[in-house]
Amino acid sequence: MNAAEFQAILPLLVLAGGAxxxxxxxxxxxxxxxxxxxxxxxxxxGALSIIWAGESAPRFVxxxxxxxxxxxxxAGLFCLAAAxxxxxxxxxxxxxxxxxxxxxxxxVLSTLGACVLAYAAHLASxxxxxxxxxxxxxxxxxxxxxxxxxxxxxxxxxxxxxxATATALFGFALLYAAxxxxxxxxxxxxxxxxxxxxxxxxxxxxxxxxxxxxKLSLVPFHMWTPDVYDGAPAPVTGFLASxxxxxxxxxxxxxxxxxDLFRFNILIDSIAVLAILxxxxxxxxxxxxxxxxxxxxxxxxxxxxxLVIILVVGSNIDLRPLAIEAGMYYLIAYTATTVAAFxxxxxxxxxxxxxxxxxxxxxxxxxxxxxxxxxxxLVALLSLAGIPxxxxxxxxxxxxxxxxxxxRWFLLASLVIGSAIGIYYYLRVIFYMTRRVExxxxxxxxxxxxxxxxxxxxxxxxxxxxxxxxxxxxxxxxSIL
Amino acid sequence: MxxxxxxxxxxxxxxxxxxxxxxxxxxxxxxxxATIVVALIYILGxxxxxxxxxxxxxxxxxxxxNWLIHLKLEWIPRFGxxxxxxxxxxxxxxxxxxLLLGLIAVSSSWVEIDFKQGLFQANILWTLAGVTGxxxxxxxxxxxxxxxxxxxxxxxxxxxxxxxxxxxxxxxxFIFTQxxxxxxxxSIVVLAWQASLANGSYSFSYFDLLGAQLxxxxxxxxxxxxxLAFTVKLPAFPFHTWLPDAHTQAPTAGSVLLAGILLxxxxxxxxxxxxxxxxxxxxxxxxxxxxxxxAGVIYGAVLAFAQSDFKRLVAYSSVSHMGFVLLxxxxxxxxxxxxxxxxxVAHGVSTAALFMMAGAIQHRLHTRDMHKMxxxxxxxxxxxxxxxxxxxxxxxxxxxxxxxxxxxxxxGLFAVQPWINALAALGMIGAAIxxxxxxxxxxxxxxxxxxxxxxFGIREMTTMAAMMIALVWLxxxxxxxxxxxQPVLDSLQNIVxxxxxxxxxxx
Numbered sequence: 001m002n003a004a005e006f007q008a009i010l011p012l013l014v015l016a017g018g019a020x021x022x023x024x025x026x027x028x029x030x031x032x033x034x035x036x037x038x039x040x041x042x043x044x045x046g047a048l049s050i051i052w053a054g055e056s057a058p059r060f061v062x063x064x065x066x067x068x069x070x071x072x073x074x075a076g077l078f079c080l081a082a083a084x085x086x087x088x089x090x091x092x093x094x095x096x097x098x099x100x101x102x103x104x105x106x107x108v109l110s111t112l113g114a115c116v117l118a119y120a121a122h123l124a125s126x127x128x129x130x131x132x133x134x135x136x137x138x139x140x141x142x143x144x145x146x147x148x149x150x151x152x153x154x155x156x157x158x159x160x161x162x163x164a165t166a167t168a169l170f171g172f173a174l175l176y177a178a179x180x181x182x183x184x185x186x187x188x189x190x191x192x193x194x195x196x197x198x199x200x201x202x203x204x205x206x207x208x209x210x211x212x213x214x215k216l217s218l219v220p221f222h223m224w225t226p227d228v229y230d231g232a233p234a235p236v237t238g239f240l241a242s243x244x245x246x247x248x249x250x251x252x253x254x255x256x257x258x259x260d261l262f263r264f265n266i267l268i269d270s271i272a273v274l275a276i277l278x279x280x281x282x283x284x285x286x287x288x289x290x291x292x293x294x295x296x297x298x299x300x301x302x303x304x305x306x307l308v309i310i311l312v313v314g315s316n317i318d319l320r321p322l323a324i325e326a327g328m329y330y331l332i333a334y335t336a337t338t339v340a341a342f343x344x345x346x347x348x349x350x351x352x353x354x355x356x357x358x359x360x361x362x363x364x365x366x367x368x369x370x371x372x373x374x375x376x377x378l379v380a381l382l383s384l385a386g387i388p389x390x391x392x393x394x395x396x397x398x399x400x401x402x403x404x405x406x407x408r409w410f411l412l413a414s415l416v417i418g419s420a421i422g423i424y425y426y427l428r429v430i431f432y433m434t435r436r437v438e439x440x441x442x443x444x445x446x447x448x449x450x451x452x453x454x455x456x457x458x459x460x461x462x463x464x465x466x467x468x469x470x471x472x473x474x475x476x477x478x479s480i481l
Numbered sequence: 482m483x484x485x486x487x488x489x490x491x492x493x494x495x496x497x498x499x500x501x502x503x504x505x506x507x508x509x510x511x512x513x514x515a516t517i518v519v520a521l522i523y524i525l526g527x528x529x530x531x532x533x534x535x536x537x538x539x540x541x542x543x544x545x546x547n548w549l550i551h552l553k554l555e556w557i558p559r560f561g562x563x564x565x566x567x568x569x570x571x572x573x574x575x576x577x578x579x580l581l582l583g584l585i586a587v588s589s590s591w592v593e594i595d596f597k598q599g600l601f602q603a604n605i606l607w608t609l610a611g612v613t614g615x616x617x618x619x620x621x622x623x624x625x626x627x628x629x630x631x632x633x634x635x636x637x638x639x640x641x642x643x644x645x646x647x648x649x650x651x652x653x654x655f656i657f658t659q660x661x662x663x664x665x666x667x668s669i670v671v672l673a674w675q676a677s678l679a680n681g682s683y684s685f686s687y688f689d690l691l692g693a694q695l696x697x698x699x700x701x702x703x704x705x706x707x708x709l710a711f712t713v714k715l716p717a718f719p720f721h722t723w724l725p726d727a728h729t730q731a732p733t734a735g736s737v738l739l740a741g742i743l744l745x746x747x748x749x750x751x752x753x754x755x756x757x758x759x760x761x762x763x764x765x766x767x768x769x770x771x772x773x774x775x776a777g778v779i780y781g782a783v784l785a786f787a788q789s790d791f792k793r794l795v796a797y798s799s800v801s802h803m804g805f806v807l808l809x810x811x812x813x814x815x816x817x818x819x820x821x822x823x824x825x826v827a828h829g830v831s832t833a834a835l836f837m838m839a840g841a842i843q844h845r846l847h848t849r850d851m852h853k854m855x856x857x858x859x860x861x862x863x864x865x866x867x868x869x870x871x872x873x874x875x876x877x878x879x880x881x882x883x884x885x886x887x888x889x890x891x892x893g894l895f896a897v898q899p900w901i902n903a904l905a906a907l908g909m910i911g912a913a914i915x916x917x918x919x920x921x922x923x924x925x926x927x928x929x930x931x932x933x934x935x936x937f938g939i940r941e942m943t944t945m946a947a948m949m950i951a952l953v954w955l956x957x958x959x960x961x962x963x964x965x966x967q968p969v970l971d972s973l974q975n976i977v978x979x980x981x982x983x984x985x986x987x988x
Contacts (some may be wrong), residue, residue, distance in 0.1 A: 291671075368597075387633065388626040400670045401560070416667060420660035427636070427655055431648055434595060434641045474559040 153231025
């Protein structure tokens with residue numbers, strides 16, 4: 001490896017180095033403030049390093065990683081999302097009090113896994129990134145709060161996610177048997193000559209779709225999502241819902257592009273079915289929830305359903321650039337929005353109520369008690385619902401554009417119906433937040449630290465900016481794809 | 482830039498109102514009032530500085546130079562989306578109506594609101610900003626943005642300051658309009674994409690999309706997307722069910738804004754976008770639309786008669802009156818279109834007045850149930866006289882604006898669809914019944930002697946008098962309004978084709 005190659009994977013190096021430093025620091029001297037600061041420095045340095053890393057992109061760094069601008073954008077995004085999570089969770093952890101330093105270490109490791117996924121150009125690196133991210137997440141879910149609910153969630157996630165990874169791994173093995181290679185690009189050449197009805201390939205495809213569908217929580221592989229989201233600590237849930245989903249999706253898109261998996265109609269059709277099921281089931285089930293975290297869990301299922309539309313549209317070679325651009329914009333918007341929405345759940349806590357279990361009435365009157373945080377939630381919810389002037393609207397507009405251009409009327413119909421249902425449960429939260437003082441008797445408390453306020457304002461600003469001046473990002477995404 | 486400034490004035494005024502509350506509890510309403518007055522003076526100032534002959538140009542609207550004011554800035558060039566605002570006589574009329582009714586709304590809620598006045602006034606101003614944007618936007622994407630964004634402050638008005646059943650009403654209002662809005666977004670995207678296939682580049686501009694060639698089947702479905710969004714907002718039977726709930730539960734200012742101007746955005750959308758963009762599909766669809774209009778006229782009137790809730794009665798009467806607008810638009814000849822525009826203005830004023838009346842009664846009696854009223858004329862003769870005036874306006878008394886409007890619609894419609902016309906005319910009898918019934922129940926009968934009841938004060942009488950003058954003026958000398966709208970209607974008819982093609986009638 002030469003210097004240019006090291007430069008191209010600089011974000012990974014920064015995160016790995018940062019993780020090592022953190023580990024040493026924790027081993028020698030426990031100090032939460034120092035750990036938080038080091039974590040922030042690592043993550044922000046990781047995010048900034050993409051500027052420098054971009055100079056030597058695009059190139060392959062070993063056959064495993066491909067450092068192109070797409071990988072860098074998402075590596076930067078994941079670092080920023082993790083940094084936001086760090087700030088938002090510092091108060092949360094302070095209340096736990098029980099040696100929370102390792103939490104930050106795990107967070108950095110999980111981010112490193114996500115970044116590896118963004119770089120992946122080979123099934124081996126895809127699996128490595130996936131496991132690095134997931135294993136850190138199992139611990140993250142159980143670590144900060146040592147009560148039954150998070151432990152249950154962690155075990156559930158560990159067992160089910162392990163099974164899903166094993167299924168996907170078996171699929172990879174079969175794929176290797178059929179194609180003779182694990183590199184994305186080489187695999188594409190091999191598959192081009194493969195017989196379509198090949199039983200090995202078919203079984204491999206089913207197992208991989210099931211395995212990765214589980215990770216993306218597409219219906220019918222979604223069963224774990226609400227329970228794990230519900231049980232996990234709020235900041236971790238936000239990270240799980242945004243970064244881990246986005247990382248897997250980015251890796252998936254890169255694989256589809258490099259190996260041209262779009263040419264398998266049967267695969268595309270089954271993804272379309274999964275998309276429709278996810279959009280409808282996710283939104284319908286979200287209607288029934290009064291626990292905000294569970295509601296957001298189902299809503300994330302629906303959003304993943306919206307998102308995989310772009311894989312279907314991508315099967316049309318003329319529209320592939322538009323579809324991928326739409327998907328990337330959607331991911332960025334979705335990540336910012338999800339971090340914001342779970343950020344609120346991290347920040348507020350109500351007296352006499354278990355914190356992981358925030359019900360609708362716990363946010364009652366939040367507008368009058370905590371205007372800034374209520375605005376954060378308001379903007380996030382409007383963005384999730386796809387109301388104009390927010391990032392979510394532009395993202396949805398992109399999806400409409402790409403699906404319309406490909407005449408995908410069934411997908412569009414599900415998208416419209418799903419979004420219309422979605423408005424109800426998003427608005428219900430807003431309605432509760434605006435309830436007047438005399439209509440409820442709780443008094444949510446939230447930290448008032450400068451950092452927390454700053455990050456809330458930054459999240460609000462980024463969602464609104466993505467929704468009102470989307471042109472620069474659109475142009476940038478177009479130029480790198 | 483002047484149109485942007487107009488919208489910015491309203492938005493900034495809202496922010497000022499929020500901050501004003503920190504200075505004084507009652508300051509926000511003054512800020513709000515001042516903002517609307519400034520906006521009104523500003524827009525009238527701009528118009529009066531234009532050469533007067535420009536108001537009468539009758540060229541096709543697909544040339545930017547034929548508009549009174551036209552502004553186009555790049556916004557999202559990736560999809561050919563621009564920040565395009567323009568004003569012609571029709572938009573001017575509706576923007577002025579919006580601002581005037583904004584004043585009425587602020588006045589009607591002068592003492593009603595005791596919770597977070599700053600935010601309340603801000604939401605009123607932001608609703609006005611959104612509606613103004615809707616009336617001015619010529620880029621379909623921008624139009625959609627305003628269309629959706631104006632709902633959010635309106636939702637908050639109902640959800641925060643509404644009456645007992647506000648959660649249900651606000652939610653229903655938002656979901657109805659959002660769902661139909663999503664269909665419209667889908668239609669807009671399909672239309673722009675089809676046009677881009679023909680032109681080679683994406684554009685959402687009205688000028689580029691006018692005359693886009695779609696195959697007949699697709700055009701029908703795309704037209705339906707627009708039609709649904711606009712008729713839900715109008716509202717036309719059978720999509721009106723959100724309206725009685727939203728109007729009833731909204732605070733007085735919210736009802737005034739909803740009935741006075743938000744409903745007009747639906748009519749405006751049909752007139753400006755739906756019919757000109759899809760002339761052929763609209764022509765084929767006209768009988769269905771007119772049947773919906775006539776059904777709305779009668780159904781609204783019958784249901785209005787069945788109500789005991791003052792606000793619900795007025796709300797159903799709106800369904801009935803907006804049916805005339807739908808009839809007028811789809812009859813698509815000059816008389817009927819003039820009638821439709823006239824109805825938009827006259828109904829805006831008369832219904833706003835009735836909702837203000839309902840709000841005033843509720844503020845005093847804490848009920849909207851007309852069976853608990855009775856004999857109010859005895860307690861408050863000034864209120865009674867005002868209510869009688871607007872009830873008569875609502876039933877279409879000659880000499881008042883609503884009569885002119887409904888008369889023009891019926892005359893125009895008769896040439897096209899005499900039978901539907903006959904049905905719709907029955908609605909006017911219904912209007913007489915429910916309007917007088919309302920007067921009888923609420924203001925006549927035996928008064929409750931124990932009741933403490935204050936009559937209208939100076940503020941309320943001034944507001945009412947202004948609206949009365951407006952209606953009498955519209956009824957006796959409607960020509961200025963007709964003149965203002967005429968060039969726009971002419972040019973729209975030029976796009977769609979001669980009226981005979983649509984209606985089968987020689988002009």
